[in-house]
Amino acid sequence: MSEQIIEGWHFLQSDRTLRFEPYTLVEAGKVYATQWPYEGFDKPTLCCAGMHASRRAIDALQYAPGNIICRVLVRGRIVEGADKLVGDERGVLWMADSEPVIREFARWCAKSVLHLWNAPQIVKQYLETGDESLRAAARDAAWAARAARAARAARDAARAARAARSAARDAARDAARAAARAAARDTAWAARAAARAAAWAARDAARDAAGEKQNTELTRLLMGLA
Numbered sequence: 002m003s004e005q006i007i008e009g010w011h012f013l014q015s016d017r018t019l020r021f022e023p024y025t026l027v028e029a030g031k032v033y034a035t036q037w038p039y040e041g042f043d044k045p046t047l048c049c050a051g052m053h054a055s056r057r058a059i060d061a062l063q064y065a066p067g068n069i070i071c072r073v074l075v076r077g078r079i080v081e082g083a084d085k086l087v088g089d090e091r092g093v094l095w096m097a098d099s100e101p102v103i104r105e106f107a108r109w110c111a112k113s114v115l116h117l118w119n120a121p122q123i124v125k126q127y128l129e130t131g132d133e134s135l136r137a138a139a140r141d142a143a144w145a146a147r148a149a150r151a152a153r154a155a156r157d158a159a160r161a162a163r164a165a166r167s168a169a170r171d172a173a174r175d176a177a178r179a180a181a182r183a184a185a186r187d188t189a190w191a192a193r194a195a196a197r198a199a200a201w202a203a204r205d206a207a208r209d210a211a212g213e214k215q216n217t218e219l220t221r222l223l224m225g226l227a
Contacts, residue, residue, distance in 0.1 A: 005079045007086060009054035010072065010223070012065035012189065013096070020066055027071065032092040034077075045078050045087040052091035058223055059196060059216035060084035062103075065189040070099040070223055097226035103192045105131065106219050110195035113211075121146055192219075 019025045025033060035051050037043050045051030054075050055061035061070075063084065077089025108128045115125065120143075126132070127139035196215050 004077060005075075005088070007054075007056065007075045007079060007088070008073070008094075009056050009075055009086065010058045010061035010070065011054040011091065012061055012067060012099075013069035013071060014067040015069060016067075017069050017096070027069075027093060027096070029071075029093050029096045032076075032090050034090040045080050045089055047080055047082045047085065047087050051080075051087035051089065053085055053087045054091060055085045057084070057216045058219045059212060062189065062193055062196065062219065065193070068098055068100040068103055068189050069096060070102075070226065071096040072223075072227065095227050099223060099226060102222040102226060103189055106215075106222055107192040107195040109218055110192070110199040110215060113214075114199050118146070 013027055014020060017027050019027065019033075027033065033052060035045070039050045042050035047053075052075055053064070054073050055064070072094040074092040074094060075086060075088040075090065076092065079086055079088040108131055112128045115128070121139075123135060123142045124139045124146075127135040196212075196219075199211060199215065
């Protein structure tokens with residue numbers, strides 16, 4: 002465990018408070034430190050104790066309890082995992098309500114896999130325009146398209162050879178539809194689901210590249226809030 006300073010991303014609940022005791026109200030420009038010992042721990046421990054964040058915006062999104070995004074500096078004894086890190090202190094450089102950006106990102110993810118299925122026109126229109134008056138209709142249309150495909154798949158199931166050949170293609174199409182549905186739902190959850198679905202649609206070796214592309218786009222959008 003080393004003494005470091007790492008810049009990263011951290012999402013807060015909509016009321017801008019920490020999720021755990023002492024449920025502190027977070028403000029930009031301030032530094033928040035874990036008071037040791039905490040819950041039996043005397044040092045930063047991933048998922049258990051300390052001030053968490055992620056180097057990449059796309060990773061921070063996986064842990065988002067709400068839409069308040071913070072650009073942070075994590076200081077002190079730092080432990081890093083695959084998609085997050087934890088330290089003694091977390092200073093908030095700036096913070097913003099990212100809801101509009103998250104909705105835009107969810108639509109961007111969904112659009113990236115539109116070519117994998119025959120999306121209803123209302124879904125395409127919503128993803129292109131972001132017109133909130135179309136959101137409910139787009140969601141319903143995406144669900145209906147999935148139900149229709151499921152019915153066809155059930156009829157085809159008896160044809161084993163054909164089912165085997167189409168399995169990978171159907172999985173990608175399902176992921177694409179999931180991304181479109183998620184983009185028509187709510188903010189942080191929607192963006193997480195859309196990003197995962199779009200990445201799975203990319204498949205195998207291309208999946209990591211898709212994740213990096215998603216992170217680049219999400220970072221660009223969030224930095225615009227600074």
